[in-house]
Amino acid sequence: MTLRAERVTRTAGGRLILDGVTVTPAPGGVTGLLGPNGSGKSTLLRLLSGVLAPASGVVTLDGRPLPELRRREVARRVAVVEQQADTLVELTVADVVRLGRIPHRRAWSAPSAADERAVGDALRRTGLTDRAAQPWHTLSGGERQRVQIARALAQEPRELLLDEPTNHLDIQHQLDLLDLVTGLGVTTIVALHDLNLAAAYCDRLVVLRGGRVTAAGTPREVLTAERVAEVYGVRVEVTHPDAGDRPHLRVLGSLSRKGS
Structure with a gap:
């Protein structure tokens, strides 16, 4: 068992953001969320992390609703990497990565040897070891994103x-x-x-449109020319190199420009 969302709904400002969405990822697998801007992907991830609560439906971790679990218990299990992160505090790269160890430490305690090993391993795996002492605010957007990945890895x-x-x-x-x-x-x-990165790396895909799931399944099942046209409004050519299950998409143009 793992993290699941079952028929979750979320509204904001009187507008329906998610409408009865269910996501049941396979333990140890990679599930991709697809959909145009405003389809509800970020909101769904915030519900899964416990940052937001659904208006209806439930998010569970190992079958237990998130509100029944202690926040620290969830933080030890679930790591989140958001689109953008910033801080006004003067931190080094290593300091930011150490934040991933907070759920594993007692309040006000110094980092343990195990904490420092986890931080060092996360820096190494993300290619940031030589940036450990560099101030966070001097990094490019891409470098900051890699640091956030390292922080999540340090959380184990x-x-x-x-x-x-x-x-x-x-x-x-x-x-x-x-x-x-x-x-x-x-x-x-x-x-x-x-879509090509999703096809290449995800085991399963969930497509959102207007806050609802319009398709779910393997990349081959989900990424058809007809569905991409319906959801994204573009024409694509879908091929399956080497007769594999993972499709490759070539964008041909916008549907609004068809025949122009």
């Missing part, structure tokens, strides 16, 4: 939630990041815009 989670983690990253670091995440063996739910 069993569930990992990522909201557009490849934003601000160049192509090499996008691939390196997703290679790292998919190799962790933890239950991962990741919101992505790039």
